[in-house]
Amino acid sequence: MRIVLAANPEADQPWVADAVAGLARQTAATVAVVAVDEIELERLSPAPRAVFVERARAAADAAVRRLADAGVEAHATVLSGRPVERILEFAEAQNADLIVVGSSTRPAVAERLLGSVPLSLVKKSSRPVVVVTHPHHTH
Numbered sequence: 001m002r003i004v005l006a007a008n009p010e011a012d013q014p015w016v017a018d019a020v021a022g023l024a025r026q027t028a029a030t031v032a033v034v035a036v037d038e039i040e041l042e043r044l045s046p047a048p049r050a051v052f053v054e055r056a057r058a059a060a061d062a063a064v065r066r067l068a069d070a071g072v073e074a075h076a077t078v079l080s081g082r083p084v085e086r087i088l089e090f091a092e093a094q095n096a097d098l099i100v101v102g103s104s105t106r107p108a109v110a111e112r113l114l115g116s117v118p119l120s121l122v123k124k125s126s127r128p129v130v131v132v133t134h135p136h137h138t139h
Contacts, residue, residue, distance in 0.1 A: 001029035004091045005067075005074070006083075006101040006121070007059040009035050009052070013102035017063045019132045020100050021070035029097075031067060031074035034090045035060040036083040053078060084120040091127055099125060103133040 005020045007013075024031050035056035037049065060076035067074045079086045091099050104116040118131045 001027045001098065002094055002096045003029045003031045004087070004094055004096040004099045005031060005033045005063055006087045006099060006117070007033055007035040007056075007063045007076075008102050008117075009037065009055040009059040011102070012059075012062065013132075013134075014062070014066050015135050016100060016102040016132045017066035018070065019130075020063075021067050021072045023098075023100075024067070024072045025070070031072055032090070032094050032096070033060045033063045033067070033074050033076045034079060034087060035063075035076070036079050036081060036086045038081075038083055049080070053080070083117045084124060087117075087121060088125055091125070096127055099127055099129045101129065101131055103131050 003020055003024060005016065020031055023029065037052040037056040056078045057076075060078055064074045064076045077090065079090060087099065099121060101118045101121055104118055118129070122129045122131065
């Protein structure tokens with residue numbers, strides 16, 4: 001089994017890596033972590049691309065470290081562009097059996113206006129997508 005963990009550069013979500021670690025140990029899956037800088041055109045960006053790349057790198061590296069602490073080997077990849085499209089392309093290139101992503105960290109109003117990466121992945125992916133919520137999250 002091949003799992004792609006889509007790390008969120010905008011939020012620390014260690015429980016997502018924990019969920020993937022548990023699944024990987026149970027299934028002997030390989031894990032690839034991807035984070036997307038969310039910059040399509042640098043000239044339209046509010047800050048230099050390097051700022052966003054660093055955030056994405058930090059998120060991917062944190063997930064890899066958390067997985068390693070749980071005894072699961074993984075590698076990190078940072079991509080530029082629109083998160084949903086790039087994550088789906090990465091999953092295709094990895095021949096992933098499953099994409100795992102954390103639930104949206106945006107407030108409900110912002111999510112309605114700007115969209116939700118997890119929801120868009122669920123809608124657009126031909127592969128199964130698991131959305132992991134915070135363990136103490138209540139509705």
